[in-house]
Amino acid sequence: MALEIIESCVNCWACLPLCPHQAIFAAQPHFLIDSEKCTECSGDFRAAQCASICPIEGAIVDELGEALNPPGSLTGIPPDRWAAARAEIAARQVVNKWSISGH
Amino acid sequence: MDLPVIASSVAPSGGCAAGICANSISQTGGHSEDLTEALRARVEDHPCYSEDAHHYFARMHVAVAPACNIQCHYCNRKYDCANESRPGVVSELLTPEQAVRKTLAVAAAIPQMSVLGIAGPGDPLANPERTFATFRELALKAPDIKLCLSTNGLMLPAHIDELAKHNIDHVTITINCVDPDVGAQIYPWIFWQHRRVLGREAAAILIGEQQKGLEMLVARGILVKVNSVLIPGVNDRHLVEVSKIVKAKGAFLHNVMPLIAEPEHGTFYGVIGQRSPTPAELQALQDACAGDMNMMRHCRQCRADAVGLLGEDRGAEFSLDKIAAMTIDYQAAMALRADVRAQIKAELQSKRDQAAEQALKQAEQARAAVAPQLLEFPIRPVQPAGRPVLMAVAAKNGVVAVHFGHAREFLLYQASEAGARLVGHRKADAYCAGDDSCGDGETLLGRTIKVLEDCEVVLCARIGIEPWGRLEAAGIQPNGEHAMEPIAEAVMAVWQEMLAAGKLDPGRAEAKRA
Structure with missing residues (x-):
């Protein structure tokens, strides 16, 4: 039984000092959890400490690959809204590149 | 002659009338006594x-x-x-x-x-x-x-x-x-x-x-x-x-x-x-x-x-x-810092002293000038000298020192008969400077003019012909005549010129406040 940090982690350090078993360590390109040490905080806390402070949705998953903080749960940004904003930004960049190469 | 009446309503303290905000900690918004x-x-x-x-x-x-x-x-x-x-x-x-x-x-x-x-x-x-x-x-x-x-x-x-x-x-x-x-x-x-x-x-x-x-x-x-x-x-x-x-x-x-x-x-x-x-x-x-x-x-x-x-x-x-x-050399660096700090503090102190002296002088002049006039025209109301004007300044180290086109920010001063008061600052380029990656296609100059749109005057060390014309068209008067002068002095000199030219008559509608 262990949690896993995946590639969306931004290396913000918030989780590292909270782990009761020092299972989290700094690594590149992102922090990692030593699966030998991780107990998912069972017996120590009601909720896994790393996932309780992690600001990035989806960055910590359980053994089934399920996100402890699913999309929209932390930022409050609905996933479809976020996708639409990203599409709009991307479209704007294409227009700008065209107008610049047109000169 | 009207001037003494104007002088009489000049507040002897508050604002940064004489020097670079030197008479008080001017972030107090007029409450320096606090x-x-x-x-x-x-x-x-x-x-x-x-x-x-x-x-x-x-x-x-x-x-x-x-x-x-x-x-x-x-x-x-x-x-x-x-x-x-x-x-x-x-x-x-x-x-x-x-x-x-x-x-x-x-x-x-x-x-x-x-x-x-x-x-x-x-x-x-x-x-x-x-x-x-x-x-x-x-x-x-x-x-x-x-x-x-x-x-x-x-x-x-x-x-x-x-x-x-x-x-x-x-x-x-x-x-x-x-x-x-x-x-x-x-x-x-x-x-x-x-x-x-x-x-x-x-x-x-x-x-x-x-x-x-x-x-x-x-x-x-x-x-x-x-x-x-x-x-x-x-x-x-x-x-x-x-x-x-x-x-x-x-x-x-x-x-x-x-x-x-x-x-x-x-x-x-x-x-x-x-x-x-x-x-x-x-x-x-x-x-x-x-x-x-x-x-x-x-x-x-x-x-x-x-x-x-x-x-x-x-x-x-x-x-x-x-x-x-x-x-x-850490020791040498600390000694140098101590010297620089002492110099700056002495400069600030002398500016504060000058400002205090000038304020005192103004107050005395005002008293001397007003007293006989009040006897002569006892019922004449004191006219406000002129409306306040918002000016943007391309400044560095407290003086009007930056070329308009190089300014990454402008300090905003409100000039009035009470003096020049810092009221804010504006960034000249967007938080993300790269036009191609995150701009909205608007030119940098256009954006700068937009952030200064409520100002009537821009003071800078120098300015090119194109931005001069664009600013004027936007109703903002560029001014490069006070290069290297302390901000408050330059701002007040421009305000006095506007006053003398009759641009600040209290009855006149404020062009920028529409």
Whole structure:
């Protein structure tokens, strides 16, 4: 039984000092959890400490690959809204590149 | 002759009429009597606390505190962008040892450096070991550098004794609300006592700890500045109440900053399209709070790894690899800092003395001139001399020194018969400068004119023909005739010219206030 940090982690350090078993360590390109040490905080806390402070949705998953903080749960940004904003930004960049190469 | 009557209504004090804001700590918004001489001495070399000081003294932030224990809707922890300038953004995270080395290197290269702050990119008190290790070493190795910290306040009561022990002189708390219902619209969650707390409950805990922390800091004699982010429709009117409460509890300066929210930043507010306040809205709110509280008008919302004078960022000169190549004589650097500091303080003192002398002289002249006139024309009402005018100044080190096209920011002064008063500043280029990647296609000049649209005059060292024409067309008069003059003198000279030309008649509609 262990949690896993995946590639969306931004290396913000918030989780590292909270782990009761020092299972989290700094690594590149992102922090990692030593699966030998991780107990998912069972017996120590009601909720896994790393996932309780992690600001990035989806960055910590359980053994089934399920996100402890699913999309929209932390930022409050609905996933479809976020996708639409990203599409709009991307479209704007294409227009700008065209107008610049047109000169 | 009308002049004596005009002179009679010149306020002898207040504003920055004679010199670079030299007669008082002018962030007091006309309430300079609130600040004791002792307090002035404590902040006179702190660029973020003293408007006088920010023209002369430099500060730096070291990015040793990555973790954060709350989420704010205006923040996104993912961002690490060299082109952006806003709080919470850094290029390079430092260990405490690296931060100490960087601080000593900067303080050797920039002898005006007086303050070291830890402001993030997360929350310093969510990283207490890293934060306090940095302070501990610096207190030993550079005892002349003032230490300060900027926090969301959640862990302030828990760390108050440690803060006091490290001789931290100044603390900034970001307080956006005192009402949990408002807070619930700003903070989606906090991490508190081993769990994530959501919504209104989270906001209530945060507000409680912030207020307790503020009281504990004041009780220990640590100076407290309060930062608030102005979010239109969320906390705009509420901030007037925040200002009253934090003042009553002993905060000595309130800094209301505009929300920065673009979709590109990936923040909740950016993505959902929450708008930022207009410059005029920000200024109106600062003015509304100023009746109760000392307001800060010169904040630049700098990055958590900013280096140099406010408004300039020399961080790129001091990256870790560049520092590694520097050889530094720490003792010589400290001695040089002491000399530079003494020179600057002497200059500020002489400006204050001059201003006080001039104010006294003006008051005497006014009395002498008015007395006989009042006898002659006892019922003549004193006419207001002319309406106030908002002017933008491309300045450096307190003088009109920057070419219009090179200005990355403008200081905003309100000129009136009471003198020149700093009321804010405007960034000349967007937070993200790269037009191709995140601009909206509008030219830089167009954007600059837009941010200055409520100003009537722009003072700069020089200006090209094209921007001159564009500014005039936008109803903003460019003026390059006061290059290298102290800001307040230049601003008042232009105002007097406008007055003499009859452009400021009180009856005349204010062109810019339509």
